[in-house]
Amino acid sequence: MDIVLQQVGYLYAKDSPFEKRALRDVNATIPSGSYTAIIGHTGSGKSTLLLHLNGLLKPSEGSVRIGSTLITSDTKGKALKDVRKHVGIVFQFPEHQLFEETVEKDIMFGPMNFGIPEEEARSRAHELIELLGLPPDIAQKSPFDLSGGQMRRVAIAGVLAFNPSVLILDEPTAGLDPRGRKEIMELFHRLHEEENLTTILVTHSMEDAARYADQVLVMHDGTSVLSGTPEDVFGKAEELASYRLGIPRSVRFQRDFETLTGKPLGQLALTEEQLAKEMAVVLKEAGGRK
Amino acid sequence: MIQSGVVELKEILSLEHVSFTYASEDVQESRKALEDISFTIREGEWIAIVGHNGSGKSTLAKLIIGLLFPNEGTIRVFLEELGEENLWNIRSRMGIVFQNPDNQFVGSTVQDDVAFALENNGVPFEKMVPRVHAALAQVKMESFLDHEPHHLSGGQKQRVAIAGALALEPELLILDEATSMLDPQGRDEVIRVVEELKRQTGLTVLSITHDLEEVLLADRVIVMNQGKVLAIGSPAQIFERGDELEAIGLDLPFSMKLSDSLQKEGIELNGNHMSEEELVNELWTSYFNK
Amino acid sequence: MMEKMIFGRYIPGHSFVHRLDPRSKLIFVFLFIVAVFFANNTATYAVLLAFTLLTILTARIRLYFLFNGLKPILFLVAFTLLMHFIFTKEGPILFEWKFIRIYEEGLRQGIYISIRFLVLVLMTTILTLTTSPISITDGMETLLNPLKKLKLPVHELALMMSISLRFIPTLMDETDKIMKAQLARGSDLTTGSLKERIKAVVPLLVPLFVSAFKRAEDLAIAMEVRGYRGGEGRTRYRQLDWQWRDTIALVIFGLLLIALLWLRS
Numbered sequence: 001m002d003i004v005l006q007q008v009g010y011l012y013a014k015d016s017p018f019e020k021r022a023l024r025d026v027n028a029t030i031p032s033g034s035y036t037a038i039i040g041h042t043g044s045g046k047s048t049l050l051l052h053l054n055g056l057l058k059p060s061e062g063s064v065r066i067g068s069t070l071i072t073s074d075t076k077g078k079a080l081k082d083v084r085k086h087v088g089i090v091f092q093f094p095e096h097q098l099f100e101e102t103v104e105k106d107i108m109f110g111p112m113n114f115g116i117p118e119e120e121a122r123s124r125a126h127e128l129i130e131l132l133g134l135p136p137d138i139a140q141k142s143p144f145d146l147s148g149g150q151m152r153r154v155a156i157a158g159v160l161a162f163n164p165s166v167l168i169l170d171e172p173t174a175g176l177d178p179r180g181r182k183e184i185m186e187l188f189h190r191l192h193e194e195e196n197l198t199t200i201l202v203t204h205s206m207e208d209a210a211r212y213a214d215q216v217l218v219m220h221d222g223t224s225v226l227s228g229t230p231e232d233v234f235g236k237a238e239e240l241a242s243y244r245l246g247i248p249r250s251v252r253f254q255r256d257f258e259t260l261t262g263k264p265l266g267q268l269a270l271t272e273e274q275l276a277k278e279m280a281v282v283l284k285e286a287g288g289r290k
Numbered sequence: 291m292i293q294s295g296v297v298e299l300k301e302i303l304s305l306e307h308v309s310f311t312y313a314s315e316d317v318q319e320s321r322k323a324l325e326d327i328s329f330t331i332r333e334g335e336w337i338a339i340v341g342h343n344g345s346g347k348s349t350l351a352k353l354i355i356g357l358l359f360p361n362e363g364t365i366r367v368f369l370e371e372l373g374e375e376n377l378w379n380i381r382s383r384m385g386i387v388f389q390n391p392d393n394q395f396v397g398s399t400v401q402d403d404v405a406f407a408l409e410n411n412g413v414p415f416e417k418m419v420p421r422v423h424a425a426l427a428q429v430k431m432e433s434f435l436d437h438e439p440h441h442l443s444g445g446q447k448q449r450v451a452i453a454g455a456l457a458l459e460p461e462l463l464i465l466d467e468a469t470s471m472l473d474p475q476g477r478d479e480v481i482r483v484v485e486e487l488k489r490q491t492g493l494t495v496l497s498i499t500h501d502l503e504e505v506l507l508a509d510r511v512i513v514m515n516q517g518k519v520l521a522i523g524s525p526a527q528i529f530e531r532g533d534e535l536e537a538i539g540l541d542l543p544f545s546m547k548l549s550d551s552l553q554k555e556g557i558e559l560n561g562n563h564m565s566e567e568e569l570v571n572e573l574w575t576s577y578f579n580k
Numbered sequence: 581m582m583e584k585m586i587f588g589r590y591i592p593g594h595s596f597v598h599r600l601d602p603r604s605k606l607i608f609v610f611l612f613i614v615a616v617f618f619a620n621n622t623a624t625y626a627v628l629l630a631f632t633l634l635t636i637l638t639a640r641i642r643l644y645f646l647f648n649g650l651k652p653i654l655f656l657v658a659f660t661l662l663m664h665f666i667f668t669k670e671g672p673i674l675f676e677w678k679f680i681r682i683y684e685e686g687l688r689q690g691i692y693i694s695i696r697f698l699v700l701v702l703m704t705t706i707l708t709l710t711t712s713p714i715s716i717t718d719g720m721e722t723l724l725n726p727l728k729k730l731k732l733p734v735h736e737l738a739l740m741m742s743i744s745l746r747f748i749p750t751l752m753d754e755t756d757k758i759m760k761a762q763l764a765r766g767s768d769l770t771t772g773s774l775k776e777r778i779k780a781v782v783p784l785l786v787p788l789f790v791s792a793f794k795r796a797e798d799l800a801i802a803m804e805v806r807g808y809r810g811g812e813g814r815t816r817y818r819q820l821d822w823q824w825r826d827t828i829a830l831v832i833f834g835l836l837l838i839a840l841l842w843l844r845s
Binding site for chain 2 (some may be wrong): 753794795801804806818
């Protein structure tokens, strides 16, 4: 399911004394099956943009095409709900959306709303409990009795439960400890591969964007300013700095290393493993340890 | 730090064999949240307490600020044993910043919030005004006097919370996961402010965190795991035990992870490096500087 | 829809009205509400309307801004007017078309009531537009201070009010976020039968309550460790300052009252 944004603009509180422009002239294409990272400084419009990707907001100007559905300022509510069935969002701190008496019922909430039969929804819920590495006896517990990390997994299961083909992740690791962060990011990576998802990650972490995404979209001041492969985007450190964005640590280290030694590495190193590999080549060429 | 023969600095906080168990109706569930914790913090130190979620570090924080009392052992703050009777007096001598920036902002504007603790402690109006202004200047928020909390970023709110603590001229500043809900920029702002404070006033800082940068800035690190102290030492000493730390879910500095990956690629190094600079320098001197 | 309303909002500024002491503004508005009921003829209503317009100008609020922001309430005013046209059947008929008849008394009553409603809404809106919620709370606390002798928890009530006001935007944001999260999970708040719609509110209310309680708990701890132990022995950072302009405002009000009493029939 491709997503295409054309000249999207959005005005908050349109026609009121508080009217404020949040987006202007955003153009982007998110191909089906891609893993796209959206990066941008706080206030760059990336949160507003992501609400356009599943019909939670309608553009004030321009259009958003999601699969075969075209959304413009006069699209009606019914069409938007259909879009949402195919595009799931994991919001920041998703555990705040839990409300049911049991974990099972909470996971089933989405699928039931989208008209999936109860039995199917139940078996999907149990499948997800296992897939997300939660203990099986959790199904009948209250979501409010779980640990923070478990609550987050249950909330994520509640989004995966209706089998969206596009998954939007808004800072999914916010507030987690290092181990929790890594586990969740690896989980989404696995889901992306195994379930053939189109994944859109909104993140502050350049390292995550570099490690997982195959396409990076940069937002600044309410508009899309740069997009391309992670190699393209993170190769433009100066341009990114002008949008108040940094580069991944591995890329930064690579630049320092190249400046100091005068030996360019074979390619832009997006992860520390890749960096080590590229450096090893250069170091061995230099004749090994003196 | 403290060496024998040198005059010992004043003790600020000391825990001796502290244990704590949460009361639970279910006897089997009542596991010791903290077991036999002992350490001492002296004037002017910056201490980081690290551990993954559930390691007992937040219970430890609650004991130090007197929200809970130990079942066994004693806690001494400013050389007095912490108890119900001297609780208010001791609290008025320390400042605490919590995790959620929104849930600790009591005042309706920045200056009201900073004045809150002063009002509670009966500081007369004439003295309050200069202290509020001075505290806000220390966190570089003096131009935000009349701003309302919902117009501030997370980092700004936390800086206001620090100012609120500073206004009382505390002898100990406790940061209880104060940066864990912030975006990278907010985290940076807060860390820079604390660093600056530390340099200018020599304030004693206790930060409970899983942020790597905060750990590296500390004079000493206390690593918690499963309710016990796993290690105490300087960041360099702590990170020497790299694998052990990774096993309990803590992050390692980028340069260490890279050293590790380089060694896997067959590049010889003199041990692991704590800073990127050190690593680059070693590579330069041993491979290129012929 | 809600973000467009200005009723109950505060817009910072430096006009004469903005700089008045909240106590004088509160007394002023309270007495004005009473005074409105003295009006009973065209002259007195005209004075009220003129006076209100004058206050708006003094507060330097743009009329367009005010009326645009109060649209929903203006509809209510128009509705009141219409109801009077239709249901008051006294006096000579002024206008007749098919089954619609408008009587003179209906027209007069309708206009009077609408003006009354309008000036009340405008005056209270000016109060909140020009006075920060915290100043209103401070003003009230000071004005109600004598009631402490009657064991009324004036300080606690004022603190409760200021904290509630402080958390309104936070909770509004929170509601918006939870609503979006549930909408994304296929929840539907706008269609279906009444029963279905009530059921659809549960996924919204439960998380909102859970989070509000969590916030309350955090806040209580934060207040406790910052030394809050009730009103006893507390000093105040906010000082109210009654100035000449406050006295002038009340004198002007006295003149309005005299005019109303003199002109009323």
